[in-house]
Amino acid sequence: MRLTFLGTGTSHGVPMIGCRCAVCTSSDPRNHRRRASILVEWRETVIVVDTGPEFRLQAIDARVDRLDAVLLTHAHSDHVMGLDDVRAFNISQSGAMPVYGSDETLAEVRHRFAYAFREGPLGGGKPQLDLREIAGPFTVGDLDVVPLELRHGPGVVTAFRFSPHDGGGPAFAYATDTNGVPEAAVEALGGLDLLVLDALGPGPHPTHYSIAEAVAMAGRISARRTLFTHMSHALDHEATCASLPPGMALAFDRQVVLLGGRVHPPQRSASVGGLEYSDNDWRTLLDDEAGDLANAATDDPRRVIDHGGGQVEGAVGRTAASLRSPDELHRRA
Numbered sequence: 001m002r003l004t005f006l007g008t009g010t011s012h013g014v015p016m017i018g019c020r021c022a023v024c025t026s027s028d029p030r031n032h033r034r035r036a037s038i039l040v041e042w043r044e045t046v047i048v049v050d051t052g053p054e055f056r057l058q059a060i061d062a063r064v065d066r067l068d069a070v071l072l073t074h075a076h077s078d079h080v081m082g083l084d085d086v087r088a089f090n091i092s093q094s095g096a097m098p099v100y101g102s103d104e105t106l107a108e109v110r111h112r113f114a115y116a117f118r119e120g121p122l123g124g125g126k127p128q129l130d131l132r133e134i135a136g137p138f139t140v141g142d143l144d145v146v147p148l149e150l151r152h153g154p155g156v157v158t159a160f161r162f163s164p165h166d167g168g169g170p171a172f173a174y175a176t177d178t179n180g181v182p183e184a185a186v187e188a189l190g191g192l193d194l195l196v197l198d199a200l201g202p203g204p205h206p207t208h209y210s211i212a213e214a215v216a217m218a219g220r221i222s223a224r225r226t227l228f229t230h231m232s233h234a235l236d237h238e239a240t241c242a243s244l245p246p247g248m249a250l251a252f253d254r255q256v257v258l259l260g261g262r263v264h265p266p267q268r269s270a271s272v273g274g275l276e277y278s279d280n281d282w283r284t285l286l287d288d289e290a291g292d293l294a295n296a297a298t299d300d301p302r303r304v305i306d307h308g309g310g311q312v313e314g315a316v317g318r319t320a321a322s323l324r325s326p327d328e329l330h331r332r333a
């Protein structure tokens with residue numbers, strides 16, 4: 001399974017408009033955070049979770065050429081306001097885009113994007129949205145998806161657990177925008193290879209986990225690895241990662257995580273801060289000593305290994321101290 005962090009920032013994004021704090025003015029690209037979203041790929045299936053205001057830029061950046069479905073966690077602006085841009089996929093794929101969400105989320109989508117549901121000429125001007133209300137586990141192509149309801153302050157957010165439809169393979173869950181994982185959900189999130197969990201900042205917040213709360217919850221859920229997302233400008237990437245327990249780290253924009261098995265999508269490249277990076281530079285492979293990642297390791301000699309020391313060693317760019325040549329990494333492994 002291949003995960004691409006399209007965005008790892010809170011609703012303001014980082015840098016925040018007009019802010020001159022150390023994180024907002026940092027030259028570390030891992031401190032530049034677009035609005036939270038993730039791309040999930042397994043075999044031929046491509047899913048995006050949330051389409052925030054930067055969806056178009058994120059899709060271009062990550063070279064998302066086709067898309068099987070959009071999954072929405074909830075209808076806050078930072079998670080839905082880019083939905084109109086699925087128009088490009090409507091054209092290239094000649095059809096409406098399946099959009100999954102809770103009844104509450106889809107009601108808000110109908111309200112905010114009312115023009116899309118009005119009678120009238122389609123032209124290129126209206127997104128074609130095939131709204132699919134989530135009523136329980138569902139399947140998109142090669143992926144089984146289990147929805148879980150979590151608390152988001154006074155509201156509710158949908159988290160998603162992904163696993164291969166044909167059984168086996170890695171299990172991954174995405175749980176953003178939450179400050180409460182009910183007991184039943186903690187149980188349903190057992191046995192994960194990777195958990196992505198909300199962690200907004202250093203202090204308590206009415207609708208998001210703080211770092212300390214997120215670490216505590218991640219400890220209870222006990223995935224093999226946990227990456228945090230939806231961070232504010234109050235968290236510096238490197239300093240925060242250094243303070244986290246083993247197996248936990250902050251995610252960062254454009255981070256690619258490979259979980260088990262060969263992945264089909266072709267190599268991609270991206271532009272970060274005006275510099276071009278190839279796929280190899282921003283790939284993170286979560287190594288698995290138990291062996292279920294053996295295929296990926298064999299198939300991909302350029303692997304970047306996480307030794308499990310608490311930071312996912314990943315690669316963001318040539319300025320990052322952690323970046324070593326693929327050969328060097330391979331030798332170290």
Ligand SMILES: [Zn+2]
Nearest residue numbers: 011076078177
């Ligand atoms: Zn949010």
Ligand SMILES: [Zn+2]
Nearest residue numbers: 019021024233
């Ligand atoms: Zn700032």
Ligand SMILES: [Zn+2]
Nearest residue numbers: 074076152177
């Ligand atoms: Zn929210």
